Amino acid sequence: MRDSCGRTIDYLRLSVTDLCNYRCQYCMPPEGVEKRLHSDILSIEELAEIAAAAVRCGVKKIRLTGGEPLVRRGLVDLCRMLRAIPGLAELCLTTNGSLLPQLARPLRDAGVDRLNISLDTLRPDRFAAMTRRGTLQDVLDGIQAAEAAGFYDLKFDTVLIGGFNDDEIEDFVELSRNHPWEMRFIELMPMGPCAGWDRSCFLPGSTVLERVPELEPLEAQGVARRYKLPGAAGTVGLISPVSHDFCADCRRVRVTSDGKLKGCLHSREEVPLRGLHGEALVNAIRQGIRQKPERHHLAERPSDTPRNMNQIGG
Ligand code: SAM
Ligand code: SF4
Secondary structure, eight states, X not given: OBOTTSOBOOXXXXXXXXXXXXXXXXXXXXXXXXXXXXXXXXXXXXXXHHHHHHHHTTOOEEEEESSOGGGSTTHHHHHHHXXXXXXXXXXXXXXOSTTHHHHHHHHHHTTOOEEEEEOOOSOHHHHHHHHSSOOHHHHHHHHHHHHHTTOOSOEEEEEEOTTTTGGGHHHHHHHHHHSSOEEEEEEOOOOGGGTTSOXXXXXXXXXXXXXOTTOEEOOOBTTBEEEEOTTOSSXXXXXXXXXXXXXGGOOEEEEOTTSXXXXXXXXXXOEEOTTOOHHHHHHHHHHHHHTOOSXXXXXXXXXXXXXXXXXXXX
């Protein structure tokens, strides 16, 4: 379906929880989030019903996210239910990777097509400091488990943070040389805990091209500008929501784990979906798509959303 700006919307990011086993400094407060009542969060059946209604509205690709989707009980069942929706072309999942040793195989068997793994540093001490409670080795084990389960074309998402991991750009790019992976660098977006961070933390995606000038451009894919080291097995992606506003090409809407449809990550506007079924649910999703904001305003001011990223689904 098209929104009021004429953009085709065919991609849903569906958040299955706002809880997480990590506390990444830019995403969540150190104390985490108050655990909400079970009844405040969409049930597995409600998530599946919303997904099916979204597919009726033209969605072809669903990405499960959070919080950390792998901490959600019933996730594998949900994946199986989504895979059975006629018309859904692609089911993907974004994860911090720490629980993949246990869950990669069941997720693959349930029909998940692709995984994105978030990884901001390759150094154990930095990893522990940034996630406040994570261990790099868990994610490395998770990557192995994902490949063993058949997720070969992994995508890695690294949030570029000046003074934290910009000296690892070359190391991340290097991983694309011998692996069929896409190593993606994402600009840090000023929202939630990082909205007031020093300007030096916010680096443009072009920093990657300055550090690794041998990267050769490829065709863009979705919102990612893509590059390749000569002769490499994998690719490098730049996702630059701040410096390179890609709103005109945006094809996505989001549903939060408490059942609000968001046309834009950075907008305050939300359409409540809970309690709606059948045509009423489909109509509410259509309304949310129609009123998707034309663009965000990150170049001028921090995000307008009062939610932290874990409460939306990155
Ligand atoms: N827990 C999962 C994970 O970390 O992949 C899924 C949810 S997380 C909110 C999704 C993505 O959003 C992660 O790659 C994370 O690094 C990214 N993210 C969170 N806050 C961000 C921010 N302020 N700017 C840019 N990316 C952010
Ligand atoms: Fe959790 Fe992902 Fe946020 Fe880190 S970025 S705190 S892993 S939701």
